[in-house]
Amino acid sequence: MTTKVKYGKKLISYRSLLNAMSEPAFCTDTSFIIQSWNEASEKIFGLTEDQVMDHYLFSLIDFAIVGGALAQVLESIHVTGHWVGITVVVYPNGKELSIQVSIDPIYDVNGHLIGYVSVSKDITETVEAKGSLTALQKMFTAFMDHSPTLTWIIDDEGYCHFFNDLYLKTFHLDHSVIGKHASQLFPKEIVDPYLENNAIVFQTDQPLEFIETAVGPDGKKIILKVLKFPLDLPGMKKYLGGVAINITKEVEKQEQLSLINERFRLVNKATSDHIWDWDIVADRIVTDGFEEAENERKNWHSLEESLGEVNVKDRERIKESLHKAIADKGRQYWEEEYSALDGKGSYKTVIDKGYIIRNASGKAMRMIGAQHDITELKVLQHRLLEQEKNRQREIVKAVIDAQEKERHEIAHELHDNVNQLLTTCKLQLEAAEHYANDETYLSRISSYVQSIINEIRSISHQLNPANIGTIGLIPTIDDIVSKINAAGKLAIAFDYKKIKANERFDKDIELIIFRIIQEQIQNIIKHAAAKQASIALEKNQSKLYLSIEDDGKGFDLSVTKKGLGLTNIINRAEYFGGEVEINTSLGKGCKVLVTLPL
CATH class of the missing domain: 3.30.565.10 (Histidine kinase-like ATPase, C-terminal domain)
Structure with a gap:
């Protein structure tokens, strides 16, 4: 908490006010040059006012800042105007004291920053009672840096006080970000909901879980499952601890699964095929592509339940065929044709095809398939077969008719031409018997015979x-x-x-x-x-x-x-x-x- 202390006189004039305080306290100007030093400071730090006046604060005492460095302290004061922390002061004789230090700004009547006031408290006994604070800090840091989760500490104003190594690596940050405001590290659209969730934790003073988003160094969105909890730390400020795991891949997989299920549902609606997914191990056949709540309509069936819709004359054959396909480790596909009930209680003819998914050892784990109604196709095939039979009958009839026509034409040619010529030859031969010396008849007979030969040759050429x-x-x-x-x-x-x-x-x-x-x-x-x-x-x-x-x-x-x-x-x-x-x-x-x- 930042308190504006308005002084109208020089900082050095407040020694009497500081001496009235039981805690060690001193004032510095804006460059951390000591201007006032109370008696309690003399006792705890072992230095008199004359020894420290007009000296740079951080050069007088051998000290170490727990959980940080001087540069981080100065950065925090520069950014926030104050700092609260723990230092370990080392005396020349080797003695160490753990001191809680708070540094706050001092403003003049015009609101201008003129220096800082520091109040200290010896907490050595407390630290020693709990064990070595330095050892605990090291243990804490080591534990957090080896944690598989992202961890951090932030105050109620949004300033960052701790990040573990995984957090820093995940977002390509370094320790220089300690003491900075969250808005300096991440985009506004990320920081605003982040701080809103922090405020809820501070208001309820209870640990709470959230799903939050962040942006990685490559610009890609990161989804985090976060546990935030209030920390009871000394000082006026409130602090919050956070633990998070990166669930981006899990969420993406879930989204992909949801997309696949949605596609599955849409395909089921768009196609006349009945699509199914059989979990062989659990013996659950899903027909809608998604699991519904327990109190909703059951959308899965066991194999035996599904076989109940198969015509009894096909049931055992299909069951045996499925088990045979599953048992054959080298087999990936299954296909059968059978009769099954439709939604109206009538039987339909279907082609059922399945793809078998196996594990590394070849065991069948799952089968995905589609049942296609071919009832109409079967009817059409029957019609086509009948049409083909009728067509064949027509062709046979046409062939027979053509043969009869050819036979009729041959008979006609033989009767009208060849037969007439043969009859004429017979008459000429009878006439030649009466007129044996007349060669005219023999000449005519020869001519008629040649005509008969030509006619028969013509008929033969037409036939072959x-x-x-x-x-x-x-x-x-x-x-x-x-x-x-x-x-x-x-x-x-x-x-x-x-x-x-x-x-x-x-x-x-x-x-x-x-x-x-x-x-x-x-x-x-x-x-x-x-x-x-x-x-x-x-x-x-x-x-x-x-x-x-x-x-x-x-x-x-x-x-x-x-x-x-x-x-x-x-x-x-x-x-x-x-x-x-x-x-x-x-x-x-x-x-x-x-x-x-x-």
Whole structure:
């Protein structure tokens, strides 16, 4: 506590006032030059007033300051205007006295500092009764410096009186900060709440715990768990001791854990998957990502409880599968498909996947997983399977229809052409028997037989285009186009861009291209009433493109169903992973685009 003592006379004139005091007391000017010295000072320090007057205080006596140094004392007086502490005075004969000293400022009537007054008290007996004060101070300092906690002492005005080594190292401070105000060491936003908490301790006079923040030398925030307690020290001032541990990493881990849990909850909300976390050791399966209070809804289950939701026909299999995965030290993943109850009491089909976390010895400690509802997927798969079966049935039917069509056409060709020629040959042979000398009949028979041979060869080529395997795709298409053009009913142009005439492709691709061209040309001749048509064949590195276009009457795709010819074209292309696009309308011809993978 700082008391302004107003004097109007010189400091030396207060000797009578000081002599009236029972405690040793003296006055100095602002430079610590002694101006007054009472009789009690003479007795305790062994020096008369004449010996000390006008001398520098700290050069007269051999002394040591307990727990500090002279520079710290002077700094404290300079900053705060006062100092309270203990000194050990050493006499020439070796005797030591422990003296409690207080130094306070003296002001004149105008409030100007004119010096200091010091009052001392011999506390040697007290110190000796408790043991050597110096030894205790050393023990205290050694203990505090080896403490794993941050420790300090501060007064009720915010001036610092002690820091242990760990405190100084943590904040990159040194002993020169002793005696300084806390605001000189740390930012205002740190100091203000720090001092507010100190005030609470001083007001309650009880030890209290706080969570406080500080700033390290690197500018990063440090979080401290602090115990502050009042200290019963001599003097007018109040002191507070503090002990703190750095909990920054623990708080950061807790924040990370909270963030992970929050993400866990959000993922659970955002995804259709049912996420779970199984503590194998404790046998607790958490489904919401966080632990709730005991009186709240239970959000965890044991394995047996969780298996209760699994369809009874799958339950033992899943249980056995889990235990087998856990027992296998080299295994990290688990996955099973089974039927389980949903929230509405119905069974759903799920895929359950888990990741196994093991300790250093390979023991399974935890498993984190996600249960994905695939019920709709199973329904879709069933539908697709049925659609594929129907598609296969359609393809088989189309193949059978195509075979029946070919058989019908062969029968028609044999009946209308070959059979008529054979009948004519028979009639000519009968006529030749009556006219044996007339070679005209034999000549006609020979001509008819040749026509029969040509007709059968034509039918054979349509059924089995041997030319493809012999001369290749491009020449074979050229041959068909040439024959049709020679008939004069339809003019066909064939263009094969970026393809060499002798270039070969996979034999199945060549055959399917030939059959598609053959099928569509027949469609054009029979149904399109076209005068001109074009065939174009192109390729790139991965695909082959076929275009067949005519200027015939066209048709409305939305009204007219695809006939057997177009259906055969589509089925052939799709069988090889290709696509077919048909562009047509009434009066505007038809264009068939086929894309096949190479």
